[in-house]
Amino acid sequence: MGRYLLAASPIPGHVTPMLALAADLRRRGHKVRLLTGPAFREPAEAQGIPCSVLPPDAAVARAERPRGRKSSWLRRWRTGRCELRSSFLDPIAGQFRALTAELERTDFDAVFVDVMFTGAIPLLLAGKPRPAVLACGVVPLMLSSADTAPFGMGWQPRSDRDYTAMNRFVRQVLFRGEQRRLDATLRELGLGTAPSYLLDWPILADRLLQFTIPGFEYPRGDLPASVVFTGPIPIDDPENARRPSWWSELSGAKTIVHLTQGTWDNTDFDQLIRPTLTALSRHTDLVVVACTGGSRSALGPIPANAYVTDSLPYTQLLPRVAVMITNGGYGGVQQALRHGVPLIVAGDTADKPEIAARVAYTGAGIDLGTARPRPAAVAVAVDRVLETDEFRIASAGLAREMMKVSAFEVISDVLIELGSGHAREDVPVSRNGESW
Known part of the structure; x- marks a missing residue:
């Protein structure tokens, strides 16, 4: 039996698959705890999953949407910059403190975090003993690649084009300010500068579990070995789901x-x-x-x-x-x-x-x-x-x-591969006696 912490950005589309994963791990006999926003505590506990609540400074805010009907790369850049700040950068310190508090309270075998939960970045860079960290792809692959345009542009790749220079321009020019802000946040937490571009942070994790199939992603010749396509997370209808009168x-x-x-x-x-x-x-x-x-x-x-x-x-x-x-x-x-x-x-x-x-x-x-x-x-x-x-x-x-693929079985196999698929009998379930 393993002990797993699942940290999810407090957005419905991010919490739902993480909660489904938590429920499956629980069905397999593991101990699980969810860490997310207060609005999701009741739905989690209704499924028998203990839930810790993120503090207000770990919340994800809605970015302001530029007006206009037409979409363009300039408009997407402006929108993307706002979203990087509100969703990826602002919550880092608060999320990290909440994550650290959970790890100090309980010995976990592994931590699952959705790819927007950037509070995992300081944990991965701290150089201290930690459980395995698995980033969960609840959005399309964000990773930079020579075979794909920078994430957020919405451009389909061309097989005859190398996107290395374009990705470098985005990192070093268009989002230079956001990268510097990431570095400043890490320094405030007593760490050095980030070793990767902000959206590439999942490559620091032990695994990146991408919740889809290869057929729904672009071909990449430089895909990191840590990326595992799990297939979609099955979302079961609630037992009390009601059909409308019509x-x-x-x-x-x-x-x-x-x-x-x-x-x-x-x-x-x-x-x-x-x-x-x-x-x-x-x-x-x-x-x-x-x-x-x-x-x-x-x-x-x-x-x-x-x-x-x-x-x-x-x-x-x-x-x-x-x-x-x-x-x-x-x-x-x-x-x-x-x-x-x-x-x-x-x-x-x-x-x-x-x-x-x-x-x-x-x-x-x-x-x-x-x-x-x-x-x-x-x-x-x-x-x-x-x-x-x-x-x-x-x-x-x-x-x-x-x-042809079962997401939960793939994830179970990954945990076994990482040595996190069974309980460690030499450590207590909780350091302070608090029940799950």
């Missing part, structure tokens, strides 16, 4: 379109949900199932062919969906592809341009290239996906690849 109405629907703006970037429905409802309102042969992700924003009039709810059990919905329209949340896209559902993606913040680009690169869907598509553009994209077979064939191919 669920039975879907049984007679020939074509179901699922629409979502995710659970994070969902405060402005004018971005995707309203344009899509407008675009498909005249398609009486379609049924649109929209999820608001718990947003409190007002949606306005709902067309006759649409149903709206906060969330739905995906394992029951996705097998019936013909196409999913999304702003590109990594977890939702992975779940759709597990069921062979082709995608239409409209997102331009955080990792969403990268996810959209990968969807288009694999042929599994369409990248609309903006977070604010016009209704006409959405309608054209839906017609393309429904009237041709190429997207469904590609998404079905990815689904078959995903079916």
